[in-house]
Amino acid sequence: MNQAEWYPQINQDRCISCGDCITQCPEDALGQQNGKAALVYPERCAYCSHCEDICPSNAIELPFLIVMKHHKREGV
Numbered sequence: 001m002n003q004a005e006w007y008p009q010i011n012q013d014r015c016i017s018c019g020d021c022i023t024q025c026p027e028d029a030l031g032q033q034n035g036k037a038a039l040v041y042p043e044r045c046a047y048c049s050h051c052e053d054i055c056p057s058n059a060i061e062l063p064f065l066i067v068m069k070h071h072k073r074e075g076v
């Protein structure tokens with residue numbers, strides 16, 4: 001996995017363009033591209049997972065947290 005894949009991943013097919021993640025990101029890392037949410041300033045992202053938590057359509061995933069959850073489930 002290269003470094004870019006460790007940023008929040010936004011599934012633009014799922015995004016309903018509500019704008020919540022953009023207005024609520026504490027680091028102003030998100031913006032709109034082609035009418036959908038996008039990580040326009042990845043260097044600002046603090047990996048807080050707030051965008052993943054509040055997205056109403058589950059369009060955002062943080063890969064690192066998925067790995068951690070998996071390890072937790074496996075008891076590692």
Ligand code: SF4
Nearest residue numbers: 025045046048049051
């Ligand atoms: S993880 Fe936090 S800092 Fe990064 S884009 Fe989402 S809300 Fe913003």
Ligand code: SF4
Nearest residue numbers: 015016018019021055
């Ligand atoms: S919160 Fe989810 S649905 Fe709303 S703009 Fe962000 S990615 Fe799209």
